[in-house]
Amino acid sequence: xxxxxxxxxxxxxxxxxxxxxxxxxxxxxxxxxxxxxxxxxxxxxxxxxxxxxxxxxxxxxxxxxxxxxxxxxxxxxxxxxxxxxxxxxxxxxxxxxxxxxxxxxxxxxxxxxxxxxxxxxxxxxxxxxxxxxxxxxxxxxxxxxxxxxxxxxxxxxxxxxxxxxxxxxxxxxxxxxxxx
Numbered sequence: 699x700x701x702x703x704x705x706x707x708x709x710x711x712x713x714x715x716x717x718x719x720x721x722x723x724x725x726x727x728x729x730x731x732x733x734x735x736x737x738x739x740x741x742x743x744x745x746x747x748x749x750x751x752x753x754x755x756x757x758x759x760x761x762x763x764x765x766x767x768x769x770x771x772x773x774x775x776x777x778x779x780x781x782x783x784x785x786x787x788x789x790x791x792x793x794x795x796x797x798x799x800x801x802x803x804x805x806x807x808x809x810x811x812x813x814x815x816x817x818x819x820x821x822x823x824x825x826x827x828x829x830x831x832x833x834x835x836x837x838x839x840x841x842x843x844x845x846x847x848x849x850x851x852x853x854x855x856x857x858x859x860x861x862x863x864x865x866x867x868x869x870x871x872x873x874x875x876x877x878x
Contacts, residue, residue: 833868
């Protein structure tokens, strides 16, 4: 398997980061920030949350990059960190929502369901919001971040066939939504 120049550059930056070179961290952040933010947004559907999650992910990268044994595995590793930070955020929001509902029920006897909206373009954002998180994530990873099906499978810890199926269904659903 041949490696691309960008992959080799990322590996080199990871090795330099492991040696503690601050400039290497800065370059790595510049190279990966946008795609990690897009991935976080695809999972959270909230711009501000995607920013927060991405920032927390970078802190985790700084703390843990020395333990990354294979620099070639940086991409899947950092995507897993973002996915885990998003899952943490979802759990936090669920706890917060339950606490707010409890307080609201006690005070007024009503439920409170806060929601947030964010998007790339109005039409596309609206269509993407109608998709499940799994479908939205595979579309963003494949078409925005240009990851292969195999790379997405490794990133999501999912069989290749499942990724292909999700991608197929996501494209069809998105097409149907946009044609409405």
